[in-house]
Amino acid sequence: MDTNEVTIHHIAEILGINSSTVSRALNNSPRVTQKTKDKVLKKATELGYQRNHLASNLRKSKTFTLGVIVPRISRHFFASAIAGIEETAFKAGYNVIICQSLESLEREQSIINTLLANRVDGVLISISMETKNYDHLKGLKQRSIPFVFFDRHCNISGNSKVVIDDxxxxxxxxxxxxxxxxxxxxxxxxxxxxxxxxxRFLGYKAALEKYSVPFREELVITSSLMEHDGAENVKKMLALPYKVDGLFCANDVVAIGAIQYLKSVHVKIPEDIAIVGFSNETTSSVIEPAxxxxxxxxxEIGNVATSLLLQKISNESKKNSNETIIVKTNLIERKSSLRKV
Known part of the structure; x- marks a missing residue:
C-alpha cells in the first residue's frame, strides 16, 4: 500500500476497531485507553501513516503557520531575527513561511496576498524602504489577521511592534x-x-545640540544605505567646504563602504575621521579598522516579536491591542573611532 494513501480507515479495518477511536487515539484523547493508543500508534508507524496536518488544522480554523517578511535575508540582523522567530515558533508548534521584499513595496504587497492565500495565522513584518502606502497592512487588519512589526515599522492605528530605541x-x-x-x-x-x-537622524541631531556642535544640513546625506552608497556619500561629503572629522552611519553596510573608499583616497581612520555604524553586522569586526x-x-527581537504575535493569535482580546516592546542596545567600541584624546 502506498504510504501516502494510508488513512485512519485502513488502520481501523486492520485493528478491527472503528475509525473514530483511531482518530481519538492519534489525537491523544483521554477518551481512549493507553493500551488502545499504543496499539494504534504502533500500527500507524508500521503502515507509514502520515497525518494530513493541513486538513486537521483547517478543521480547527488554524494553519499553525506564521508569515515573516524581511527586507533582505542576507543582512546579519534579519538572519538573526529569523533564527529567533523560528526558535519561538517551533516551540509553540508553528511553522514559518519566510519571504523577502528586497526593499520593494510592490513585492511586499504581493507577499501579503500570498500569505493571506496560504491562510497564515499571523504575520511578522519589517517593512521595505519603499513602503509609504500601508493599504496592504490595513488589509490584514480588515481580515482580522494579527501582525507585529519588528525593527522597521510604520504608524498605523492599533499596531504592535518590537523595536529598539533608535x-x-x-x-x-x-x-x-x-x-x-x-x-x-x-x-x-x-x-x-x-x-x-x-x-536615528533625530538622535544624531539631539546629541549635536546638547554638546553645542554645529548642525549642518548639508552633512546629512540620505541614501538606501547599500555598500556602494558609502563611496558615493563620501564623495559628496568630501566636496563640501567643511573638514569632517566624525561620521555616524545609520547602518554598518554603508559605513563599511565609506571606510573602503576613504582608505582608497588615503584618509586615515580614526585619526582624520572617526566612524560609528549601526547594527553590528558580522563584517564589522573583521574590516580594517574594525x-x-x-x-x-x-x-532577541525575533523571539520577543514572535511571543507577542502568538499572544495575539491565542487571545482574542489582544488581537487589536497596541503594544510596543523596546529591546535594549549597546555601543561596541572598536578601532574606527578610538582616536587618542
Whole structure:
C-alpha cells in the first residue's frame, strides 16, 4: 500500500476497531485507553501513516503557520531575527513561511496576498524602504489577521511592534564621536519615511545640540544605505567646504563602504575621521579598522516579536491591542573611532 494513501480507515479495518477511536487515539484523547493508543500508534508507524496536518488544522480554523517578511535575508540582523522567530515558533508548534521584499513595496504587497492565500495565522513584518502606502497592512487588519512589526515599522492605528530605541542609540553613537573630539560630524541617513531612520537622524541631531556642535544640513546625506552608497556619500561629503572629522552611519553596510573608499583616497581612520555604524553586522569586526557600532540583538527581537504575535493569535482580546516592546542596545567600541584624546 502506498504510504501516502494510508488513512485512519485502513488502520481501523486492520485493528478491527472503528475509525473514530483511531482518530481519538492519534489525537491523544483521554477518551481512549493507553493500551488502545499504543496499539494504534504502533500500527500507524508500521503502515507509514502520515497525518494530513493541513486538513486537521483547517478543521480547527488554524494553519499553525506564521508569515515573516524581511527586507533582505542576507543582512546579519534579519538572519538573526529569523533564527529567533523560528526558535519561538517551533516551540509553540508553528511553522514559518519566510519571504523577502528586497526593499520593494510592490513585492511586499504581493507577499501579503500570498500569505493571506496560504491562510497564515499571523504575520511578522519589517517593512521595505519603499513602503509609504500601508493599504496592504490595513488589509490584514480588515481580515482580522494579527501582525507585529519588528525593527522597521510604520504608524498605523492599533499596531504592535518590537523595536529598539533608535533615537537613544543614535544619540549615544553621536555622543561617542563628540567625546572623541569630533567637531564636524556627518550623518549617512536612510529614507525618512521609515521611522527607524527618522529617529536615528533625530538622535544624531539631539546629541549635536546638547554638546553645542554645529548642525549642518548639508552633512546629512540620505541614501538606501547599500555598500556602494558609502563611496558615493563620501564623495559628496568630501566636496563640501567643511573638514569632517566624525561620521555616524545609520547602518554598518554603508559605513563599511565609506571606510573602503576613504582608505582608497588615503584618509586615515580614526585619526582624520572617526566612524560609528549601526547594527553590528558580522563584517564589522573583521574590516580594517574594525567598526565601532550599535549592537542590536536580532535574535532577541525575533523571539520577543514572535511571543507577542502568538499572544495575539491565542487571545482574542489582544488581537487589536497596541503594544510596543523596546529591546535594549549597546555601543561596541572598536578601532574606527578610538582616536587618542
Amino acid at each position: 533615537f537613544d542609540a543614535a544619540f549615544k553613537a553621536t555622543e561617542h564621536l563628540i567625546k572623541k573630539k569630533s567637531t564636524e560630524i556627518a550623518h549617512f541617513s536612510g529614507p525618512q519615511n521609515l521611522e527607524i531612520y527618522k529617529n 567598526l565601532t557600532t550599535i549592537n542590536q540583538s536580532g535574535l
